[in-house]
Structures are given as structure tokens and as C-alpha cells.
Amino acid sequence: MARILAGKDVVEALREDLAGRVEALGERGVTPCLAIVRVGERPDDVSYERTAVRRAEGLGVAVRRFELPADATQAQLEAVIDEVNADTAIHGCLLFRPLPSQMDERAVCDRLDAAKDVDGISSASLAGVFADTGEGFPPATAQACLEMLDFHGVPVAGRHAVVVGRSLVIGRPVAMMLLARDATVTLCHSRTEALAEHVRAADIVVCATGRARSFGPECFRAGQVVLDVGINFDEEGALCGDVDFAAVEPVLGDDGAITPVPGGLGSVTTSTTMAHVVAAAEAAVR
Ligand code: NDP
Secondary structure (H helix, E strand, O other), X not given: OOEEOXXXXXXXXXXXHHXXXXXXXXXXOOOOEXXXXXXXXXXXXXXXXXXXXXXXXXXXXXXXXXXEOOOOOHHHHHHHHHHHHHOOOOOEEEEOOOOOOOOOHXXXXXXXXXXXXXXXXXXXXXXXXHHOOOOOOOOHHHHHHHHHHHHOOOOOOOOEEEXXXXXXXXXXXXXXXXXXXXXXXXXXXXXOOOHHHHHHHOOEXXXXXXXXXXXXXXXXXXXXXXXXXXXXXXXXXXEEOOEOHHHHHHHHOOOOEEOXXXXXXXXXXXXXXXXXXXXXXXXXXX
């Protein structure tokens, strides 16, 4: 049976680390604070916001919520971002996307101060990931993948990582982060030919396509480590990943490992965001 890489163990380890750091900040009179900016009432956003607030409260991270109606203007949202940037008591900002179509999303993301960009959405933060400039933070989900591998002692250097999906939210940044850790990286996408062959050749696979259970046993072999980033709903409305977990897990064998959905990378992403807020607060008082 493949090793199940559970998110809760990583979350617990991050919690222990962050508890001490939040306490140390408290002794200096600083409470790390996350601004959550939501435009409209998309159920996914509202649900993730609830989870993030709970996680923040459990860690002693304060939350300031900024809510705008779905028909808000670009100027209204930019005014909120300006307020977040100017408020020295706020250390990080989580902006739910996609933004409504009347808004220029790139302009809004780039308005956010990179020092507070705890989810790696600004061009400055992405440059930090791609060109190693040290500015901003990597996207939280990409960071969660590395946290998962590190916590479970999966070596990265010299190994072949195949990432499927090339969005700026997860695919491209995680590919760059694996490359920075000396993996040999193949980045696949919807136009990739012989996708299953590429995936089967990997030591480490990151599936980030948003296609429910689309990676079946034909894509895998024994001994691989599979990170399933997908958060999808199947035809019955059940939460599932990109990988057909039940069919794939046996193929990976005793030497293989796989993240479940739910219970895998999703919860680690929330903790990673909090870790970035705490790091931003530490940087602000340094
Ligand atoms: P996008 O839709 O932005 O990107 C999907 C990527 O998958 C694209 O690069 C696309 O290729 C590629 N793709 C689509 N179909 C195929 C295919 N048939 N074969 C190979 N590649 C394909 O999605 P995101 O990157 O935003 O999200 C991906 C998944 O990760 C979603 O399920 C999302 O819910 C989940 N997610 C999970 C998070 C977490 O916390 N765990 C956080 C963020 C996202 P192309 O570029 O050619 O179109």
C-alpha cells in the first residue's frame, strides 16, 4: 500500500512552529494580521474564508475582512488595496480570485505591496519565484507542495518532477520552486502529447489541472510520489482530486506515496498562508 501523505500532520507541525513565533511577536507588542478581501459572495470564497478565519484564530493571527459587492468598481477595490498597503497593523492580504469581469485583475494584484502579498499574486512576488529576487512570497499552494514533500522526507534534488498544469496560481510557480531545489522539471499542459508517458516517467508528479479524477492508473507506476492539487466535485457532488485515488493508490506500491483529496494539500495551503503572514509580520518589525 502506498504511503498516504496526510495534510493534517503537516498542518500540526506548522502550527507548532508558528505558535512560538506568534508568541515571540506578541512579546514585542505585535499581532500578525491578515486582511481578507472578497468581492461578491461566491460560495467557494465564502467557505474558504470561513476556514481561513478559523485557522487564523487558532494560531493567534488577527483577521480584518474587507467585503465589496459583486458589482464594485475597479476604483473601489483599488481603494481597499491602498488601505491594506497603508495600514501598518496589517501584515498580509488574501484576495479572492477570479475577480468579476469588470475588473482588471492584473492591475489589482500588482497594486498590492509585495511585502504583504502572502499568496504570491503580484508580478513582484512571481518575479521573486521565477528570478529569485527575494521579493514577496510564493503562491501558498505551490509552497504547500514543497512543505508536504519536506515534511514527509521526500528528496527533491536530482529527481525528475512532472508538473501538469501551467497556471500562475500553482503549475508554473511549483515547477520553478522544484527547479530551485534542483529537481529536473517537465511542465505539461493541455497541449502536451503523450501526457500519460510523461507522468509515468516522473519520480514526483504534481497534478494541477482541475479535471476530476482524470489521472487514472495508466498514468502511474510503482514508487512515484503523487501530489494531487485538484479541488473538484464529481458528478455526485463529492469533493475529489485530479487523480483517481482508489484506482491509482494500489499502482504506486509500498515505495510510492500520494496525497488524498480531501485531507491533503488543501489544508496545508491554508497553514502556509498563515506562515507567510507570520513571516511578513516578523519582517515588518525586523
Ligand atoms: P487553471 O484552470 O487555471 O489551470 C489548469 C491547468 O491545467 C492549465 O494549465 C491547463 O492547460 C491544464 N490542463 C487542463 N486540461 C488538461 C489536460 N487535459 N491535460 C493536461 N493539462 C490540462 O486551474 P488552477 O491552476 O487555478 O487550478 C488547478 C486545480 O488546482 C483546480 O482543481 C483548483 O481547484 C486546484 N487548486 C487547489 C488549491 C489548493 O489549495 N489545494 C489552490 C488553487 C487551486 P492549458 O494551460 O494548456 O490550458
